Amino acid sequence: MYPELFKLGSFTVYSYGLFVALGFLAASYVAARRAKTAKLDPEKIMNANIYSFFAGILGARIFYVLTELNYYTEFPGEILKIWAGGLVFYGGLIGGVLFYFWYIKRKKLNVLKVADAVIPALALGQAIGRLGCFMRGCCYGKESKCCGVIFKDIGDNKLHFPAQLLEAVVVLGIFLFLIYRKPRFKGEIFSLYLLLYGLVRFLMEYLRADERGPVILGLFSISQIISLLAVIFACILYRRFNTKKN
Secondary structure, eight states, X not given: OOSEXXXXXXXXXXXXXHHHHHHHHHHHHXXXXXXXXXXXXXXXXXXXXXXXXXXHHHHHHHHHXXXXXXXXXXXXGGTTOGGGSOOOHHHHHHHHHHHHHHHHHHTTOOHHHHHXXXXXXXXXXXXXXXXXXXXXXXXXXXXXXXXXXXXXGGOSOOEEOOHHHHHHHHHHHHHHHHXXXXXXXXXXXXXXXXHHHHXXXXXXTTTBOSOOOOEETTTEEHHHHHHHHHHHHHHHHHHHHXXXXX
């Protein structure tokens, strides 16, 4: 595909890094608008977004390095080259969300109210980021005879299903569903995001053909295990928040 868009002298603009940055900017804009509507301090929300973004990038990179540990043990100098790709979303989600909740708690804001306001923005940023995966040629799908793309870096010169584009469209649908849904209780939007994305990611893993890391019990990838845990956790949260009626 097009991992490098263009160069300005010695400076290279990478498609993956560009779309991740665009995703962050779009998510930050939506989060700020929703925070204002929810009568939350936009400045505090923006600060939380920025800090959590970097925490998420760190978590996503650590997760990716662990899945490709043999390679990075041999080439440790490549670990810091995140601009060229190599992030695992679940690592970023865990790192970013944990830091976000810690920061929001520290600023004495209502955690569930904030989560409901900003979590749809995460889905938007995620959808845009998947376009970066497509442009770079990572996270590709299995071989396809009817609707596929040749990802040059793979080297097999075969058509592969563009799993990145499908996930981008589906997650964009999750974003639209969440922003137009009127929550009945605090924590509902956050719970629904975990539930919906967990289900989507679990199914998407069956379409992926890139390196998925260790296979648990010979059946599930690590991302599928995390997806199942996310779905279970979401169901528990949804029931608890619905019962509590915050």
